[in-house]
Amino acid sequence: MIPTREILWNISLAGRVAIYVLLALPVGFLAYGLARRIRTWQRGQPVHRFDHLGSRIWGTITKSILHGRIVRRGNIYGGVMHVNLFWGFVLLFIGTIIVMVQDDIAGPFFGINFYSGNFYLGYKLVMNVAGLALIVGVLMAFYKRLVTGSPWKETSADDLILLGFLLVLCVQGFMLQALRLSVTRDPWSAWSFVSSPMAFTLRSAPSPWVKVIHQATWWSHFGLTFVFLAYVAYSKMIHGFTSLANVFFRRLAPKGRLDSIANIDEAETFGLGKLEDFSWQQLLSADACMHCGRCLEFCPTFNTGKPLHPRDVILEIAGFMADSGDIFSGEVGEGQNSARFRSGAGPDRELIGGVVSQAEIWDCTTCGACMEMCPVAIEHVPILVGMRQNLVLERSEFPREVTPVFTNLERVGSPWQYPPAQRADWTKKLDQPVREMADVAAAGEEVEILFFVGCLGSFDPRNQRTVAALARILQAASINFAILGKEETCNGDPAKRIGNEYLAQMMAQQTIETLNAYSIKKIVTACPHCFNTIKNEYPQLGGHYDVIHHSELIPQLLKEGRIRIDPHSDFAAGEVTFHDPCYLARYNGITEDPREVLQQLPGLQLKEMRRSHKHTFCCGGGGGRMFMEETRGTRINRTRLAEAQETGAGTLAAACPFCMTMFDDAVQGAEAGDSMRVLDIAEMVVGAMIVEGIGDG
Amino acid sequence: MNKRTAEATGAAGIIAGIALIVLADAAGVSKARVFGAVLVVLGGATLGSGIGFERVPEDSFTRLIQQRGLVFSVVATLILVLPVVIALGSAAAGLGASSSRAWILVGLLIALLMLAGVLFCLFIAVRSMIGAVRRPLETSEASRLGEEAT
Numbered sequence: 001m002i003p004t005r006e007i008l009w010n011i012s013l014a015g016r017v018a019i020y021v022l023l024a025l026p027v028g029f030l031a032y033g034l035a036r037r038i039r040t041w042q043r044g045q046p047v048h049r050f051d052h053l054g055s056r057i058w059g060t061i062t063k064s065i066l067h068g069r070i071v072r073r074g075n076i077y078g079g080v081m082h083v084n085l086f087w088g089f090v091l092l093f094i095g096t097i098i099v100m101v102q103d104d105i106a107g108p109f110f111g112i113n114f115y116s117g118n119f120y121l122g123y124k125l126v127m128n129v130a131g132l133a134l135i136v137g138v139l140m141a142f143y144k145r146l147v148t149g150s151p152w153k154e155t156s157a158d159d160l161i162l163l164g165f166l167l168v169l170c171v172q173g174f175m176l177q178a179l180r181l182s183v184t185r186d187p188w189s190a191w192s193f194v195s196s197p198m199a200f201t202l203r204s205a206p207s208p209w210v211k212v213i214h215q216a217t218w219w220s221h222f223g224l225t226f227v228f229l230a231y232v233a234y235s236k237m238i239h240g241f242t243s244l245a246n247v248f249f250r251r252l253a254p255k256g257r258l259d260s261i262a263n264i265d266e267a268e269t270f271g272l273g274k275l276e277d278f279s280w281q282q283l284l285s286a287d288a289c290m291h292c293g294r295c296l297e298f299c300p301t302f303n304t305g306k307p308l309h310p311r312d313v314i315l316e317i318a319g320f321m322a323d324s325g326d327i328f329s330g331e332v333g334e335g336q337n338s339a340r341f342r343s344g345a346g347p348d349r350e351l352i353g354g355v356v357s358q359a360e361i362w363d364c365t366t367c368g369a370c371m372e373m374c375p376v377a378i379e380h381v382p383i384l385v386g387m388r389q390n391l392v393l394e395r396s397e398f399p400r401e402v403t404p405v406f407t408n409l410e411r412v413g414s415p416w417q418y419p420p421a422q423r424a425d426w427t428k429k430l431d432q433p434v435r436e437m438a439d440v441a442a443a444g445e446e447v448e449i450l451f452f453v454g455c456l457g458s459f460d461p462r463n464q465r466t467v468a469a470l471a472r473i474l475q476a477a478s479i480n481f482a483i484l485g486k487e488e489t490c491n492g493d494p495a496k497r498i499g500n501e502y503l504a505q506m507m508a509q510q511t512i513e514t515l516n517a518y519s520i521k522k523i524v525t526a527c528p529h530c531f532n533t534i535k536n537e538y539p540q541l542g543g544h545y546d547v548i549h550h551s552e553l554i555p556q557l558l559k560e561g562r563i564r565i566d567p568h569s570d571f572a573a574g575e576v577t578f579h580d581p582c583y584l585a586r587y588n589g590i591t592e593d594p595r596e597v598l599q600q601l602p603g604l605q606l607k608e609m610r611r612s613h614k615h616t617f618c619c620g621g622g623g624g625r626m627f628m629e630e631t632r633g634t635r636i637n638r639t640r641l642a643e644a645q646e647t648g649a650g651t652l653a654a655a656c657p658f659c660m661t662m663f664d665d666a667v668q669g670a671e672a673g674d675s676m677r678v679l680d681i682a683e684m685v686v687g688a689m690i691v692e693g694i695g696d697g
Numbered sequence: 698m699n700k701r702t703a704e705a706t707g708a709a710g711i712i713a714g715i716a717l718i719v720l721a722d723a724a725g726v727s728k729a730r731v732f733g734a735v736l737v738v739l740g741g742a743t744l745g746s747g748i749g750f751e752r753v754p755e756d757s758f759t760r761l762i763q764q765r766g767l768v769f770s771v772v773a774t775l776i777l778v779l780p781v782v783i784a785l786g787s788a789a790a791g792l793g794a795s796s797s798r799a800w801i802l803v804g805l806l807i808a809l810l811m812l813a814g815v816l817f818c819l820f821i822a823v824r825s826m827i828g829a830v831r832r833p834l835e836t837s838e839a840s841r842l843g844e845e846a847t
Contacts, residue, residue, distance in 0.1 A: 013722055020718050020734040024711045027741035035749025104731040135814070142817075171811040178804070194807065201804035205786070 003188040004116035007103045009180050010214050019222060026229035033233020033327070034241065037287055040325035044280035049249040060248045069247075069375045074615065075294065081140040088134025089166070092173070095127045124191040131170050132194055138167045152293035152302065152311075158235050159291070165228045172221040174198065179214040183207050234327070239290040243376035246288035249281045250377040255368065256532040256587030258385055260540045261501050271389025271499065274351050275317075275324060278383075285378045286318040295370035295380065298611060300618040300640075301363045305633035308363040310370035310380040313356055317383070320355045323347040352387055359632060361387045362399055366497050366623030367582035372614055385623075388499025402498055405627045409503055413489030413510070414455040415627060423453070424485040426464035432475050436485035437518045448480040449548075450520045452534065454527035455490050456657035462664055463657040466680040470526050470550050473682060476689060477562035481524070487514050493529040496537070498624035505541065508533070512543035522546045524553050526682060528583035528656045529622070535588070549584060550682055551594040551655045558600055564690045565600055571687030573603025577649035578681075579640065579663070580616035581656035589614070594655050597681050601688050607647040617643060621658035637666035645676060652678045703747035710740025785812065 008016055049056075063069040067086070071079030102115040115123070141163050145155045177195035182202035189196045202210055232238060253259065261267055272278055293311050301308040321327075324347040349355050361384055370380040391397045405415045413420055427434040440447055451474065457467035474481050489510055496504035511534075515523075523545050525531050535547035557563045578598060584590045591613040598606055611617040620626075620636030630636070641663060644652045654660050663678045679687075714736030721729030785808055 016730075017718055017722055020730065020737055021715045023734065024714070024737045024741035024744075027738050028707075028745035031742040031745030032749040033745075035746035039750055104727075104734065108728040108731070139814075167814050171815055174807075174811065197800050197804035198807050199804065200800035201785070201808055203801075 001187070002116050003118075003120050003186070003191075004113065005120070005180070005184070005186065007099055007115070009184070010211050011218055012215075015215075015218065015222075022226060026226040029230035030233050033238070036325055036327045037233070037238070037242075040275070040321045040327070041280045041283045041287075043276050044278045044283040045276070047279040047281055049281055052252055055252060056248050056250075059250065060244060063377070064244050064247045064375075069377070074297070077140070077144065078292070078294075081137050081144065084133040084137030084140065085166070086137075088130045088132075088137055088170075091126060091130035092134065092170075095123065095130065098123065121188060121191045124188075125193070128174075128192050128194045131173055134166060135170050138163050138170070150293070152296035154291075154293070156291070161231075162235055162237055165224070165231070169221065169224060169228065172217060172224065176214065176217055176221060178202060179210055179217060183210050183214075236290055239288055239376065242284060242288040243290060246281070246285045247377045249284065251281075251379060251382075254536040254587075255371070256583060257536040257540070258382055258496060260505060260537070261389070264502055264505055269390075270393035270501065271391070272351070272383060272386035273390035273394060275321060277386070277390070282379075282383060283317075283321060285376075286314050286321060288376045289314045289318060289378060290376065291315065292375065294373040294375060295378075297373055298369035298615055298617055300365055300367060300369070300620060300636045301633070303617070304636050304639055306359075306363045307357060307632060308360040308384075313360055313380065313384065314378055316355050317351075320347070320349065320351065323349075352390060356387060358391070358397070360384075361391065362628065363625075363632060364623050365582075365618045365620055365625045365636065367618035368586045369582070369615075369618065372586050381623075385497060385499060388497075389501050390499075392499035393502060398498065399628045401628050402624065405494060405498070405624070406500055406503060409490055409495055409507060413507070414459065415490060415494055416455070416459055418459045420486040420489070423458045423488055424483060426453075426458065426468055427471065427483070429464070429468050430471055430475075434471055435482040436487075437482045437520075438485065438487060440482045441518055446519070447482045449474075449522045449524050450515070450518070451481050451483045452491075452523050452525040452527075452530050453483055453488060454525060454530045454657060456661065457526055458488070460657065460661065463660055466526055466657060466660065466682055469680065469682040469686040470524075472686050472691075473550075473554060473557065473563055473689070474524075476691065477557045479562075484514060489514075491530050491533045492537075493533045494624045494627065496533070497622070498627075508538060508541050508543070512538060512541055515543060515545065520545060522548070524548050524550060526550045526655075526657065526680065528581045528588070529658060532583045532587055549588075549590060549593075549655070551584065551597065552590060554681065554685055555593050555596040555600075558597070563685070565602065565685070565688050566690045567602050569602055569688035572598070572601035572651070572684045574651060575605045575607050575647070575649040576651040576653050576684075577607045577609050577644050577647045578612070578653045578655075579609070579619065579644065579659055580613055581654065581659050582616060582618050582622055584655060585616050586614050594653070594681050597685060598653060601684060607649045609643045609647055611643060619654075619656075619659040619662040621662040626658055626661065635666070635669070637662040638670060641666040641670060641672065641676070645672070650676060651684075652676055653681055653684060654678060655681050701747075701751075703743055704751070707740045707742070707744025707747055710736050710743060712740075714738075714740055782812070785809065 067079060067083055070082050099115070102113070106112040106114060141159075144150070145153065145159060145163075174195045175198070177192050178198035179202060181189045181192065181196060181199035182205070185199075185203075189199060205213075232240070251259075261270065269277060272282075275283065289311065291311065295310040296302040299308075299310055302310070352358065352361065364381065364384045366381050366385065368381055371378070374380070388398075404417075408415055408417050412418065414423075424434070424436060434451075435447075437447070437450065451467075451471065453467050454463075456463040458464070490507050491511055492504035492507035495501075495507060523534060525534070525547070526549075528549060531547055531549045534543065534545060538545065554563075558565070576598060578594060580586075580591055580594075584594075595606060598604055609617075617640050618636060619640055620630065625636075641652070644663075652663055654663060657680075660678060660680060667673050667676055667678060714733045717733035717736060718730050721727065721733060785805065
């Protein structure tokens with residue numbers, strides 16, 4: 001006896017016909033919903049996302065299908081839950097297709113019955129495992145949503161209805177199998193290990209009864225499946241399509257790059273002021289959000305009680321798109337926040353102010369925690385900066401504290417009112433002089449590397465100590481370097497991230513002209529913001545340089561023996577915790593180099609904060625926030641300082657002048673100067689370095 | 698193909714597909730069913746997307762679901778739990794007579810769990826439909842360690 005089963009057992013001809021005839025309904029509803037969404041995405045600006053097809057396909061497979069961005073450290077429970085849901089659903093879907101292929105193609109056309117023997121037994125086993133996995137996934141989701149919860153998880157009716165659909169469909173599937181097995185009594189029924197025991201419970205019922213119940217269950221299962229398919233495009237289940245599409249069409253540019261506005265002098269609109277200003281891919285990304293809230297986990301504004309929750313911004317935009325595109329989607333009920341759950345507060349709203357508040361837009365530190373965590377590759381920061389661009393360049397609306405920053409950048413090339421002539425004053429503290437490029441060029445010489453000091457390093461007394469330390473390291477390593485001195489200007493990062501793209505491009509062009517005039521090839525900087533901008537954003541404007549951050553250079557010099565650490569130094573001894581700057585760790589993936597430096601310092605014990613490496617927590621100074629008042633929620637720098645204090649370390653090591661400034665403020669504000677010192681890694685190296693003939697002036 | 702043509706083509710595809718399936722089964726030519734199914738699917742997709750790209754939808758359907766959600770759910774519950782209830786009744790009857798008591802008990806347990814799951818899902822869904830309340834998000838512990846900015 002060959003193991004197999006009769007397909008559509010106990011189902012009349014009417015059922016066989018109906019299953020195909022009625023297929024038009026769910027397919028039509030699904031196509032209608034998808035078309036409405038595509039219609040809204042088409043309102044966006046063109047952007048080419050069909051390049052590098054190999055990378056896109058591979059990325060989609062690894063990040064989404066194989067769950068590379070979903071099963072991650074800190075999200076094991078959620079990841080496993082989603083693996084169960086995804087693969088359970090996919091396998092059951094494939095299983096249904098296999099049955100259809102056997103019944104409608106292989107059998108009638110080729111006379112082949114592959115749905116038998118060992119294949120059939122394996123199929124039954126896999127389908128039972130898949131169904132069970134899906135049920136386990138649904139129960140895990142219910143448990144997470146209704147029992148344990150999490151600060152960043154909130155539950156809408158849509159979430160619960162979808163989970164309910166999946167669970168009920170699975171239970172029905174197993175029941176159908178059990179009802180059939182109780183009548184047919186297949187000897188191989190043990191392979192259906194979930195439904196087989198239930199078949200035993202049904203054996204006492206009269207067969208005619210069981211057959212009737214089987215038919216009723218089949219019809220309700222069939223109807224419910226069709227309702228579910230029809231509902232997909234109007235619920236968050238749409239992410240099955242949109243998240244895959246978003247990962248496929250994701251931006252492949254370096255993470256730290258904010259795209260420049262091309263031909264800005266001829267541009268008629270700036271930034272994102274209405275849906276039509278977004279690219280089609282950005283609109284698609286809003287529909288890709290699955291509401292998981294992973295973006296909130298490391299978000300400095302969410303975690304300090306500010307209005308900006310990156311997920312909500314995306315859902316607000318998605319809700320507005322749904323309203324504007326006449327899409328019925330989302331919450332069935334009353335009293336919902338329309339934007340959050342996508343049901344209509346109407347399309348007659350302004351994007352900025354009516355949909356996304358200015359508080360949300362201005363609170364962002366552009367730290368990128370949301371983008372790093374997002375499983376479906378949504379890019380929140382470019383959207384928020386885009387809205388800032390619209391406010392700054394079209395409406396001249398921005399926090400008043402930013403006005404002097406713009407003015408100073410235009411007049412003196414730095415966010416503060418210091419004259420350019422003072423840019424190199426910090427070098428006077430050094431024994432050995434630091435040459436400026438103008439003098440180097442006048443002498444007809446070249447340098448090995450340009451030290452791009454940055455504005456904080458040039459003018460802020462605290463950060464001057466860091467750049468002086470780096471200069472001493474370069475001198476100790478006998479590196480032929482120079483600085484731009486009074487010719488250096490801000491690289492444009494603060495202006496760009498505050499939304500003044502025009503000013504940012506002006507600053508960038510000016511710097512590129514200066515660097516190119518001296519034929520600069522290699523640049524070192526102690527500022528991750530300068531590093532990121534020059535490395536990742538200048539190529540868009542014609543500036544191509546080999547840029548290195550000092551946290552990468554120092555371990556290299558140590559390795560090459562060009563600088564040496566005094567093994568008896570106790571300068572850095574004790575417990576030290578390292579704060580990963582966002583623009584170094586998250587945007588540029590540099591997390592191990594600074595730790596390598598610290599681990600070479602004698603007596604130093606590295607204590608990691610609970611949020612570290614790429615999952616670092618912002619200091620609160622990025623995205624121009626250092627120049628703005630922090631008026632909402634609690635202070636981000638204090639929150640991070642508290643995390644550093646939790647480690648018990650007496651030293652907070654940093655590698656960014658913005659972070660240094662924010663932590664110095666936090667330490668002073670918390671009156672924690674006695675228990676916590678804040679040092680840049682360059683200062684720590686210099687403090688422990690064997691110095692031959694070099695010292696403070 | 699303009700959108701009106703797409704809608705007409707889609708509708709024609711569905712009708713032709715249905716006719717093919719019905720006639721084929723009536724004539725006992727099962728091979729034709731798959732072609733009818735393909736026509737129905739393509740027709741449904743073409744019609745759905747054609748309307749989706751073109752027309753503004755009526756919201757009466759949405760209102761109907763909102764107003765009658767509870768009734769729909771109760772009816773759905775009765776239909777959905779019926780097989781599981783039958784399984785439980787049958788198991789109760791079988792426990793006294795059958796020699797496979799252990800298996801029946803296992804099946805009974807699974808059926809009970811499934812019944813609980815289905816009822817729980819429907820309860821949750823109905824409760825959510827009647828009026829889900831947006832819960833305020835709690836901030837993390839770290840935020841409490843920070844100083845109030847204001």
